[in-house]
Amino acid sequence: MKPEIIDGGEELDVAAPRCFGKIARLQTSWIEANPLRRFHVCPNLSGRKKKGCGFFVWVDVEFPPREKALVGWLLRRLKEREKDVRHRQSRERKLMGWLIHSWGLVMLLLFWQFL
Ligand SMILES: [Zn+2]
Known part of the structure; x- marks a missing residue:
């Protein structure tokens, strides 16, 4: 996994890991346990149907x-x-x-x- 800079918006400062060749998706947590905390997930994860490979990593510290x-x-x-x-x-x-x-x-x- 080679870090890569995502092009665009506030995500510019974040080096994105890759998951099977695709750039991991950057998302922001809104739950109370981890408010406004960004994380990377498998790009193949979408909703409840596609689970992806389970890749998950926090971007921001708690x-x-x-x-x-x-x-x-x-x-x-x-x-x-x-x-x-x-x-x-x-x-x-x-x-x-x-x-x-x-x-x-x-x-x-x-x-x-x-x-
Ligand atoms: Zn994946």
Whole structure:
């Protein structure tokens, strides 16, 4: 496995190992046990169907416990906010739908008035 520089984005500083000739895929962990920690996996791994050869190696060192807890807390807060935004957006869509329907009804009533 000869290290290779992946071309593009934030991955520029990372030397990528190879797995059976193909450059290992760089991914970022979002789980609380290892937040924002990058790792390389077998390029043949995709979803649950293709398992690949099982190659896996961390790129970044593990966060110290305090930092890990802080990042975990921030990620939880972020997820809560995103959930809140989605909830508000769906309520907004419902209200908009209701508004459009009620406008249609008002127009219909006005139309009848002038017949
Ligand atoms: Zn592989």
